[in-house]
Ligand code: SF4
C-alpha cells in the first residue's frame with residue numbers, strides 16, 4: 001500500500017529528502033506522494049520513513065493504493081533494478 005499525505009501536512013519538507021524513491025514532491029499547499037513510486041520503503045527501511053519523520057503524522061496508508069509486500073518488492077525492483 002502506498003503512503004499518502006493528508007491535510008495535517010504543514011509543508012515542513014522533513015519527509016522529502018528521506019524518501020529512497022524520490023516519491024515526495026512539494027505541492028500547494030500539501031506535499032504529495034506519487035503512488036507509482038512509493039514502496040513503503042521496502043528494501044531500504046523497516047518502516048515508511050516519511051511517516052517516521054513527519055511531525056504531524058500526516059503520512060498515512062493510502063486505501064486506494066493497496067499492495068502486497070510482494071508487489072511492493074517488485075515495484076522497488078522496477079524503480080531501482082535488482
Ligand atoms: S513510504 Fe517510503 S517510499 Fe513511500 S513516500 Fe514515504 S519515504 Fe517514500
Ligand code: SF4
Nearest residue numbers: 009010012013015054
Ligand atoms: S514531514 Fe509531514 S508535515 Fe512535513 S512536509 Fe512531509 S508530510 Fe508534510
